[in-house]
Amino acid sequence: MSKRVDWEKIRLYVITAQDAHPGKSVTDVMEQTLIGGAGMLQLRNKTGSRSEVLEQARALRVLTRRYGVPFIVNDYPDIALEVDADGVHLGQDDMSIKEARALLGDDKMIGISTHCAEHAIEAEREGADYIGVGPVFPTNTKPGKAAVTTAYVAEAASLVSIPFVAIGGITTDNADAVISAGAKRLCAVSAIVGSEDPAAVCRELLYKLTAADRAEESSNANAIANERETSGHKAEENVTLSLNGSSYQTRSATLDCLLAELGQRDKRLVAEVDGEIVPRSRWQETTLADGLRIELIQFVGGG
Numbered sequence: 001m002s003k004r005v006d007w008e009k010i011r012l013y014v015i016t017a018q019d020a021h022p023g024k025s026v027t028d029v030m031e032q033t034l035i036g037g038a039g040m041l042q043l044r045n046k047t048g049s050r051s052e053v054l055e056q057a058r059a060l061r062v063l064t065r066r067y068g069v070p071f072i073v074n075d076y077p078d079i080a081l082e083v084d085a086d087g088v089h090l091g092q093d094d095m096s097i098k099e100a101r102a103l104l105g106d107d108k109m110i111g112i113s114t115h116c117a118e119h120a121i122e123a124e125r126e127g128a129d130y131i132g133v134g135p136v137f138p139t140n141t142k143p144g145k146a147a148v149t150t151a152y153v154a155e156a157a158s159l160v161s162i163p164f165v166a167i168g169g170i171t172t173d174n175a176d177a178v179i180s181a182g183a184k185r186l187c188a189v190s191a192i193v194g195s196e197d198p199a200a201v202c203r204e205l206l207y208k209l210t211a212a213d214r215a216e217e218s219s220n221a222n223a224i225a226n227e228r229e230t231s232g233h234k235a236e237e238n239v240t241l242s243l244n245g246s247s248y249q250t251r252s253a254t255l256d257c258l259l260a261e262l263g264q265r266d267k268r269l270v271a272e273v274d275g276e277i278v279p280r281s282r283w284q285e286t287t288l289a290d291g292l293r294i295e296l297i298q299f300v301g302g303g
């Protein structure tokens with residue numbers, strides 16, 4: 001799988017944490033997350049030797065290929081290349097995006113952690129493929145790291161056009177608040193891989209994301225329907241006027257439109273509304289209303 005991943009399919013990004021599931025293997029737990037609908041996986045191993053990380057990366061590469069989802073390696077661009085992962089995730093203190101790009105080429109994804117608006121803007125400018133936005137809440141997975149709160153999630157949603165994933169302390173209990181702040185994608189570690197049933201937690205988080213999509217679609221559809229209804233009513237509303245002494249119904253909104261409707265706009269004539277002459281320059285701004293008395297006086301002949 002190359003960098004051209006389908007971000008529409010990636011709503012839930014799951015990261016490994018082997019200490020969170022003693023007695024269960026990383027690949028077994030991560031397979032459960034894929035069964036639950038995870039759309040992207042990351043290998044994050046902060047304590048193992050390089051050879052252990054490489055071995056886990058190889059196994060997760062095989063697994064993610066089987067499920068057709070992108071696979072990212074945290075911290076080790078060289079291992080990402082060696083196992084043909086889809087990319088690397090960098091932190092603010094790691095090598096620059098430029099350096100990683102030079103190593104990995106254009107086909108691999110580069111994700112980077114961001115903790116404030118300036119980071120997000122810089123990441124997009126430097127060519128990151130996605131950003132992590134967090135930690136949204138305090139979390140034992142990243143002890144001592146200040147929470148950025150949902151305020152930064154909302155800021156990121158309006159600041160960047162590359163995809164972003166909200167991360168840090170996200171659980172099924174607080175995910176709605178993160179989604180309401182504007183997150184379309186969630187990334188979680190302990191709440192998923194530390195649970196008895198990782199697939200079920202994934203399904204629940206995905207359900208929350210898709211429920212929010214449906215609510216947004218239906219509120220957009222309502223707004224469009226209201227707009228149509230309002231403008232539809234306007235179009236259907238007839239105005240009843242007195243035109244040269246006779247009752248006349250029209251849908252035209254302005255004097256200019258009425259004269260066009262009557263085929264008179266280009267004729268030499270004087271238009272009077274309620275006894276007052278309306279110069280041609282004001283026909284477009286003269287709106288029609290029930291009961292108006294309109295007199296059209298034609299000039300006959302030349303001279």
Ligand SMILES: Cc1ncc(COP(=O)(O)OP(=O)(O)O)c(N)n1
Pocket residue numbers: 013015042044046074075089090091092094111112113114131132133165167187
């Ligand atoms: C998706 C995602 N977001 C943030 C991080 C954190 O990366 P980093 O800041 O480099 O910290 P460590 O994970 O290396 O401790 C991430 N890994 N993934």
Ligand SMILES: Cc1ncsc1CCOP(=O)(O)O
Pocket residue numbers: 113134135136138139140141142167168169170187188189190191
């Ligand atoms: C790696 C990382 N980067 C920012 S928060 C975080 C940890 C997220 O883990 P959890 O979902 O367990 O809070």
Ligand SMILES: [Mg+2]
Pocket residue numbers: 074075089090091094
């Ligand atoms: Mg890192």
